Amino acid sequence: MLLLLWTAAAFLSGSLMFSYWLGRAVNRNLSSVGDGNPGALNLWKAAGFRLGLAGIALDFLKGYLPLLWLSGADYAHGYGLVPLAVAPIAGHAFSPFLRGRGGKAIAVSFGVWSAITGFEAALAYAAILALLKVIGRTLRANKPKSAESDGLQVVIGMALLLVFLWAGKYEAAILGVWLGNFLILVYKHRKDWASWWGKRKIGEADADN
Numbered sequence: 001m002l003l004l005l006w007t008a009a010a011f012l013s014g015s016l017m018f019s020y021w022l023g024r025a026v027n028r029n030l031s032s033v034g035d036g037n038p039g040a041l042n043l044w045k046a047a048g049f050r051l052g053l054a055g056i057a058l059d060f061l062k063g064y065l066p067l068l069w070l071s072g073a074d075y076a077h078g079y080g081l082v083p084l085a086v087a088p089i090a091g092h093a094f095s096p097f098l099r100g101r102g103g104k105a106i107a108v109s110f111g112v113w114s115a116i117t118g119f120e121a122a123l124a125y126a127a128i129l130a131l132l133k134v135i136g137r138t139l140r141a142n143k144p145k146s147a148e149s150d151g152l153q154v155v156i157g158m159a160l161l162l163v164f165l166w167a168g169k170y171e172a173a174i175l176g177v178w179l180g181n182f183l184i185l186v187y188k189h190r191k192d193w194a195s196w197w198g199k200r201k202i203g204e205a206d207a208d209n
Contacts, residue, residue, distance in 0.1 A: 003075040007083045010066045014091025014108055017098055019043040019055035039103035056107050063088040063111025081173045085112050086180035093184050104188045106154060109181055124164045128157045151192025158182050
């Protein structure tokens with residue numbers, strides 16, 4: 001019962017849409033900015049770096065603090081960790097405050113991984129994303145950056161994080177958290193995949209002609 005209650009509390013923490021509310025506080029509707037994502041990046045674009053950084057910090061903390069708070073509880077170990085750790089990420093991605101249309105859950109994911117692995121996996125994920133960004137820039141050369149490329153890097157980076165977790169011999173529950181996080185990111189970035197695939201097919205058709 002305690003596990004269920006704390007999972008619900010962790011979900012509620014994740015569902016608090018700080019970036020969206022900060023945007024509304026300064027008369028910026030994030031749903032009309034960029035890709036419409038109610039997250040910290042669009043807040044940054046709409047209201048500047050100060051509010052953007054505040055949004056990133058708050059989104060990080062709503063994943064980090066609940067897991068840090070629960071780290072000493074018996075039910076937060078073993079497979080009980082999986083629902084507790086995935087809940088804040090799911091809360092942000094499917095926030096009831098926005099009728100289930102939440103954000104892409106990147107900052108909150110960093111918060112969760114920082115809490116459950118002592119920052120190790122979060123730093124590894126950040127390094128992977130940085131490497132993918134460098135590779136992406138090299139491959140694009142002088143081509144303009146596309147919105148979907150960032151989404152693809154987020155998902156591919158999370159897929160590569162599994163290699164780090166496997167090599168580090170993390171417990172099975174951590175791998176369960178990874179699976180839940182990965183599936184949520186895949187779903188939230190599905191439009192980026194569809195757009196990339198559509199452009200690829202158009203490019204192949206043009207090459208054939």
